[in-house]
Amino acid sequence: MTQTADKLTRFIFDKADIRGEIVQIKEAWQAILSNHTYPKIIREYLGEVVAASVLLSATLKFEGSLTIQASGGGALTLMVVECSNDFGVRGVAKYQNPFPDENDLKILLGSGTLVITIEQSKTKERYQGVVALDGNSIAEFLEAYLLRSEQLETRLFLAADGKAAGGLLLQQLPGNREDNDNWDRITHLGSTIKDDELLTLDAKKILYRLYHEEDIRLFNAQSVYFKCTCSRKKVTKMLHSINHQEAAEIIKEQGNISVDCEFCGKTYQFDEIDIAEIYSPQVQPSDPSIRH
Ligand SMILES: [Zn+2]
Structure with missing residues (x-):
């Protein structure tokens, strides 16, 4: 294992009230794929959900888990990914066989819903948010969910292939709401990130590539691993x-x-x-x- 893989790194733009996270997952992603032979396009979308689940779990403030479930009437019938507060992740996709030669996420999922469930381990207390599958990407679905549930603008950039899954999250902190110039500049720079950079570069290199002129405070990276909770x-x-x-x-x-x-x-x-x-x-x- 390389030092950079399977890590989540948080950072803050010191002068802009914007926070961010970068995740890159290789070994855990291989463990998730190891029991399945998914069509290539499912591998990519499932990997994006896996990366997103880790990025979103970083805001859990208690022992528990966050589950993202996308399901609709299309050929990609279901994707479920669960991540714990300490970044133990598992996921699975279900699809119709034969699977169509189709890449459009909206067509593959059909009209359906994205359900986010947050569960506290000790109390079994659950919070559930549901949004329609409205948008053209996993990132857009989740951005809509986050705007509704947290009233905070968030941008997500996600990528996955057979080897790795990765993502970048940028989120306005409450103090930033009025500060559109910083938000626009930082998200615009973020949008120039390429899939292969998310999947191969470590967090420091990604941040240097995007934001070498910004003041960024970087926190210690945390490990991400495969964890199945079956028994x-x-x-x-x-x-x-x-x-x-x-x-x-x-x-x-x-x-x-x-x-x-x-x-x-x-x-x-x-x-x-x-x-x-x-x-x-x-x-x-x-x-x-x-x-x-
Ligand atoms: Zn299991």
């Missing part, structure tokens, strides 16, 4: 969604029930005894807030 306990809970009869029939036909985690590929197996235990009255789930 046998969660899969067990999920099995309650099929009834005992159905479960018994699968056991009879196949000898066991096997559930693969879509995010990390781990297989959980349940035999006849496990299933009997799951459906015995003593261990019926009592906590409806537990997530699958």
Whole structure:
């Protein structure tokens, strides 16, 4: 692993009340891709959502997670990415097979919604924001969401390929609202960033390339890693969604029930005894807030 990969770096424009973040992910991105053979265009869009989820998670002020979910009626049926407050990230995409030869995000997703869920681990408290898939890019969807939820102008520049996912976030701090000159200049310079620069240059080089004439305060980089939150306990809970009869029939036909985690590929197996235990009255789930 190179020193620059899988890092999130925050920075502030000292004289302009604008904050920023740069993320570049390689190993974690490879881990997300390792169990799937996505069409190239899905890889690119999913990678952009992965980069964005890390950029947005940096504002979590508690132990918890942020999930971005895009779904609609198109051939790219679903993208889900979850990132924790300490930048453990996982994600998956689902799509119709055969997949059309189409690059337009709006056509691929169809009319649908982008749902952002923020969950606090300890209290299980949840905040959910929903926006229509209005715009031409993942960045535009999220900029619309952030303007609505935080009333702060944000610009996102995202890129991904089979090797890396990367992104740059620029956001007005509340004190900057009236200061359009700085905002316009800094976002204009930001918009000159190229995809291959986001995917290959480290944060310092990107900032020098864009803003060598600005006063920037750079904070220590934080590590980003792949983290799947699946567990046998969660899969067990999920099995309650099929009834005992159905479960018994699968056991009879196949000898066991096997559930693969879509995010990390781990297989959980349940035999006849496990299933009997799951459906015995003593261990019926009592906590409806537990997530699958
Ligand atoms: Zn998993």
